[in-house]
Amino acid sequence: MEYVRLGRTEAMVSVAGLGCGGHSRLGMAGGASSEEASRIVAKALDLGVNFLDTARSYGTEEAVGLGIRGHDRSKLFLSTKSWTGTDLSNRNPDPLPVADFVANLETSLRTLGTDYVDLWHLHGVAPFQLEHVYNDLLPEMHRQRDLGKIRFIGITEAFREDLRHETLQQALPTGEFDVAMVGFNMINPGARKTVFPLAIEHDVGTLIMFAVRRALNSAENAAEAVAQLIELGEVDPALVDPADPLGFLAAHPQIKSQVEAAYRFCRYEPGAHVVLTGTGNEAHLEENIASILAPPLPSETSERLARIFGQATSISGE
Template sequence: MEYRRLGRTELNVSVIGFGTIKFPQVDADEANRALNRALDLGINYIDTARAYQDSESKIGAAIKDRRDEYIIATKSVTRDAAGARKDLETSLNELGIEYVDVWKIHSVSDGDMFKQVMAPGGSLSAAKKARAEGKINHIGLSMHRDLKTMKAAINSDEFEVILLPHSIINQEGVEDEVIPMAKEHDMGIVIMKPFSDGLLISNMSAEERQRADYDPIARGSLRFVASNEAISVVIPGMRNVKEVEENVAVGNMTEPLNDEELKELLAEIGKLGREFRYGQTCLMRCKYCEDVCPENIEISKVYRAVVMATSYPNNLKSMGAELYNSLDVKPSACTECQKCLDVCIANLSIIERMKDAASMFS
């Protein structure tokens, strides 16, 4: 297992961590076996949250005698100090521990939420007080969608760790600016959703999955994220020993995919024929269409702008127009040459989507 520095926390964490969001789906015995197998194989970073129902109590029961072998991160979605402190005390009790290594403010996903967290009497003040008391060691937060708020949180320098969604299909656009910025601020960067909520999983029956040594799409997707050296730890959600063993293997193969491996993986993802959320009806990664576009249209950004404008929460929909307006070449420049269609590995109706986007934002 490869270990990396978790930013300025100076903690050394396994590049593959254990996400427990799926623990409500399994019984205590299954959780016990999975967690102990993970520790045996070198995983030392475990992520949970008050919102994950009984996951904290399952963790506490499973590894209560191995406290010196793992780093525990939990989260609270409460925005005010009193409620956040209550959540922390509950977490400590459920986990059966005296302190939390990393305590994150959960799902700070727009500017209003961030203001609540940062305001006097907000949850950040509770975190600082608890840190001074030795109940938590490091403060972080988890975030979705709103890149501006992510950047504001990073620039505040109040948080040592940031938890972001990211995958080979570049789910929420954090790779180009947010991850490098967090790295520059020496934050520990934790990545969730490397399989894009299960979208990057092969089409196999339960029997086939049980017989297979590993899922090639899942392994390639996890390896892609883990190969980014700016990232400290990736936390795929896991439920059982088999999933643990499959994912732990990537902890020893973090070299970047070569061009042929990447091309093959993207082709296999394209064959899944799935609608990828947050704009990823386009894979957002291969950009073969952009390579051949004679008008230099940034097709992947057009896709993302459309879905931001149509599928994001109401207070974030304007992000779609902002992204669209930032494009140097608008999709109305499309001449319908069909070169993009010839190279699209997902067989998407790119020309029609360009027309839709031009109409929508006009």
């Protein structure tokens, strides 16, 4: 495993982080129990992962708590989150009362089996929610930090809806956030221009989500996504084979697969620190971590991707 400084937190964290949400939720979305899901956590730790990301709404905090039992807590970096709205979908515009916000943290601590988390995120914050964040929730986060229940403050964007990163563009310059979770991948690299320069300027740690979602997990899905980008006018059809627009990746002798390329693309982006990967299968986890630890993409491949997708910002890759 390789480790990297997570911005101004000064924490040394694994470049591969275990994402405990997403479609899989450590296999629990497919019916796995917390005990079964905890084996994925334990496997990640065995592979050198020390960054674990979960959330109140994922339903995986118990699995994480079970998976870290017996491990030196001081060597782990635990990240969890709370919505800022009044329901678990966070689509309700009503602001979450501070008392409920604190209750979420207390529940997370109890479920994880720890007396502190290293990173507490505001989860999926939309631009319209920032006023509530600044006026009501951040002061409470400062208080919880002073109490020793959290070490650092994070913010995650609602990437499916906020495809051009408006929340993070507003939030990072405030200096309030130690870490940000950002959506970034080969077919929506917009954060390269809008988020990573700010993160570097303000020494904010970054966590990469959406590195590989549905659009990049197969050639067929990639073709569907690229067709959508062509229709939107964000990809020049002359630059791709519409039937297999990313076929040139796996065809390269130094690239094993489209998925491997997608992880390598994110891993070496300037300003990126931790690439999150999630699964309910131990072999799949090993494969994904190996992809993240592979060398940078060949320069000609990176340049070709930039030519094709440099203007693409309209889909998340979900």
